[in-house]
Amino acid sequence: MGRILYMSYWKRQVLSIFNKEMLQSRIKRGKATPNIETIKQMSLRTMIAEPDLLLALKELNLVRYYKKDYALIEDRATINRSVR
Numbered sequence: 001m002g003r004i005l006y007m008s009y010w011k012r013q014v015l016s017i018f019n020k021e022m023l024q025s026r027i028k029r030g031k032a033t034p035n036i037e038t039i040k041q042m043s044l045r046t047m048i049a050e051p052d053l054l055l056a057l058k059e060l061n062l063v064r065y066y067k068k069d070y071a072l073i074e075d076r077a078t079i080n081r082s083v084r
Helices: 002-029 039-046 050-059 077-082
Strands: 064-066 069-072
Touching: 002 039, 002 050, 039 050, 050 064, 050 069
Parallel strands: none
Antiparallel strands: 064 069
């Protein structure tokens, strides 16, 4: 039960960051493309451990394994699907 509650919290935090960044991006550049940092920076910003944050990003389909590393997916359509 504890892991389920933590996962729910982690997902909300991740989506909150993406939505906030997209809103700021739209205001600054007129585009709804988030300016998300690295997973490490997101971890420091949210105080969620990197492995837990990565797990939440995977569950939301907001991260992709690419060239032996993880890359964030900053696509508005993908984020909208994750919110549902």
